[in-house]
Amino acid sequence: MLGNTLVLPLSSGNVTLVKINQDAYSSEYALRTSTIVWTAKIRHSKVKNRLGQMSDRHNFEVVKTTLATDTVPEFDEKFFFVDERKPGDTDVVLADGIADLMIASTNAFLASLVQWES
Secondary structure (H helix, E strand, O other): OOOOEEEEEEOOEEEEEEEEEEOOOEEEEEEEOOOEEEEEEEEEEEEEOOOOOEEEEEEEEEEEEEOOOOOOOOEEEEEEEEEEEOOOOOOOHHHHHHHHHHHHHHHHHHHHHHOOOO
């Protein structure tokens, strides 16, 4: 089980969110500062895959809400990923490879994505 805090290791410094809710198969973490609200949600469910077979679905989502100022309206920045697999499968090789791709070469893949490259 994950702990009562979740640390996001950002290049600008760590952001530590505190668990504010936990249900049977989900958790929510949050941190509010004077300028930003951070939320993270972890959800688990069972779904049918494209072949009609049951799969375990794991979803992790982080939302950074920058609060409005006199000159800038409030806006959200969201990042999430979904991992679907056979029930009970614990192999993380594919997820690890994608995470490595995202951060390799000083985030070059992510930088290309936000520049609309495909």
